[in-house]
Amino acid sequence: MSTRRRANPEGAMSVGAHFQELRKRLVLVLVGLAVGTVAGWYLYEPVMDYVQRPLTELGAGNPQLNFQTIGAAFELQLKVAFWVGALVSSPWWIYQIGAFISPGLKRAERVHALAFGAVGVLLFGAGAVSGVLVVPRAVDALVSFVPDGAATLLSAGSFVSFYMYLVLAFGLSFLLPEILVALNFLGVLSARTMLRGWRWAIVVAFTFAAVINPVPNPVPMIIQALGLVALFFLAVGVSALRDRAARRRRAPAAVAAAGA
Template sequence: MSRGSNPEARMPLREHLREFRKRLMLAAAGIVVGMIVGWFLYQPVFEALQQPVLELAREQDADVKVNFAGVATALDMQLKVAAILGLVVSAPWWLYQLWAFVAPGLHRKEKRYTFGFLAAAVPLFFAGVAFAWLVFPNAIVILTGFTPEGAANFLDAQLFITFAMRLVLAFGLAFVFPVVMVALTWVGIVKTRVWLKGWRWAVFLIFLAAAILTPTPDAITMLFMAFPMVALYFAAIGIGALRERAVRRRAPAEPTEAPA
């Protein structure tokens, strides 16, 4: 990145792409390490995912099982679960790389907000993961409850585990999106008025995503997911507005500092 005295200087496109590649490779390396950890976590994670099925079979005397239909299905599932667990485990690392890609556009004293970004993004990501983990057992109970009496329900392992892990990842990313909104506003890429102007579409898309991602047919669970996301969306707008107001107030009094 060029470090001239001009505060409006921008990183040349070639350097911008080089920085993007660097951060992408660092993030990928962290995810690979997370995948190795995820490989060893597969067994306890699978047992935890299977627990609602076992409890349902025991409590209702139902013939419900997770079925591995193919010879290589178990290995394929372990690889897929390890990949998604790698994304979850390495979340603090790749979230940092996301911020580090944006940070060159900040001034020196603004880069101290890196800790604030991570302190907000990482807990929210894991909060979304935890929320999905709580929703999943309830989904299994409700959806398998439609099995006719006397029939067996053999859950395909591919669909069962892939659905569970994608649900976990989707909730985590949904909960961290407001922090990304704040970051984009913080560096001046997206103005607060843009987020506010599109709030109707945002609320609609949030409820649509909640309806798709929530595996239960009841509206209560969908609302339980959508309301926190809407609240986080408007909280992100509020934080961005406070930031823009603070910048406007100090602009006449403080000289603009060149980016680091």
């Protein structure tokens, strides 16, 4: 029996149906990641050429990537393939998040789940692009601390991990409003509760931007933090509209129950 059939007439799902749906979506996410990883394996060389551009184009002491063990190149290719797979399949696994909440929604609300997935792809892409733009500045700033006359020998694995960490962290950070809105649609978090924690949201946004941003210049950190704060309040606004619509739908039923 499908999870949709287990939903009650009001659209709510049982706990067991939620877990079954979650398991299904996780399997689909893993399948998407596997397919993306295979594609990433064949895209390894052009991806590595692009990843190394901050080292070759900025002229910061002519740093070189080094493979320190005999199996390091193979391990790096696996890591890059998985990373590319996560990025390439991001529309798929972000859609699965929207599809997971869809069975618990009324039919009129399911269009919101589709919008949820589409907006999530755009937000993740914007965050990932921001991370890519930050990497050259970060490399230039960090390598500038190398003393004159010293050679810069970088572990290939460490450098690629640094690159992946920034791009994925920026991409995931931009999904903050998606997570909050999803919790609101599931009935876990109201807009009023979110708004009560706005001070903590600002503190977390600036702390996260300070930790994640390797550029010594505070301007990129402040811009990123303000962007995260704006996304937080956008999520609050969307959730408030949804809460108000839900209250309007419940009002006639409450009046009818009181009259009975």
